[in-house]
Amino acid sequence: DAMVIQNPRYQVTQFGKPVTLSCSQTLNHNVMYWYQQKSSQAPKLLFHYYDKDFNNEADTPDNFQSRRPNTSFCFLDIRSPGLGDAAMYLCATSRHQGQSYEQYFGPGTRLTVT
Amino acid sequence: KQEVTQIPAALSVPEGENLVLNCSFTDSAIYNLQWFRQDPGKGLTSLLLIQSSQREQTSGRLNASLDKSSGRSTLYIAASQPGDSATYLCAVRRRNYGQNFVFGPGTRLSVLP
Numbered sequence: 001d002a003m004v005i006q007n008p009r010y011q012v013t014q015f016g017k018p019v020t021l022s023c024s025q026t027l028n029h030n031v032m033y034w035y036q037q038k039s040s041q042a043p044k045l046l047f048h049y050y051d052k053d054f055n056n057e058a059d060t061p062d063n064f065q066s067r068r069p070n071t072s073f074c075f076l077d078i079r080s081p082g083l084g085d086a087a088m089y090l091c092a093t094s095r096h097q098g099q100s101y102e103q104y105f106g107p108g109t110r111l112t113v114t
Numbered sequence: 115k116q117e118v119t120q121i122p123a124a125l126s127v128p129e130g131e132n133l134v135l136n137c138s139f140t141d142s143a144i145y146n147l148q149w150f151r152q153d154p155g156k157g158l159t160s161l162l163l164i165q166s167s168q169r170e171q172t173s174g175r176l177n178a179s180l181d182k183s184s185g186r187s188t189l190y191i192a193a194s195q196p197g198d199s200a201t202y203l204c205a206v207r208r209r210n211y212g213q214n215f216v217f218g219p220g221t222r223l224s225v226l227p
Contacts (some may be wrong), residue, residue: 042217
């Protein structure tokens with residue numbers, strides 16, 4: 001089945017230790033998104049790739065960066081995680097088709113910072 | 115700035131009841147609105163997508179409506195079941211803001227057997 005896959009599902013890192021979260025998709029969608037969701041809050045868009053074009057949200061901290069080496073994969077890098085970065089990180093994809101842009105989400109990676 | 119709110123924040127109903135979840139947004143310049151379901155500790159599952167030119171979409175026991183002029187959408191769930199228990203979120207894609215989606219905080223639904 002076509003899907004959005006995130007690895008790992010659970011990640012524990014130490015304060016200040018760089019961490020990378022992974023997202024892959026078999027949908028062949030040209031847009032990929034990263035969201036941060038803290039407990040009982042709405043998902044907050046960090047950035048997205050439209051094809052190879054990177055689009056950062058204005059209020060995304062510099063500590064968060066992303067790479068998209070090809071259509072299928074997208075990575076979220078947190079350079080120096082703080083305790084406030086503990087959250088669920090959600091990857092999503094969509095296909096530019098007219099104005100549809102229906103989003104498909106992965107299962108998420110739960111990040112714990114110790 | 116687009117703000118999305120959802121009322122109520124939590125809802126508990128007995129099995130079999132029909133229910134309505136509400137989503138409100140402040141800026142009517144949207145491309146579409148999408149409803150999602152999220153189970154605890156899991157990702158989001160898409161339920162329904164309504165384009166700005168549409169008034170409603172249906173899938174099984176779910177019906178979503180959109181009134182862009184008043185900035186409102188509703189998700190109607192018929193004959194609720196315990197398996198419907200989850201958090202339901204709405205998200206709007208903003209016109210003229212590229213791929214920017216704004217989510218509401220969700221309504222936590224509990225359907226009691």
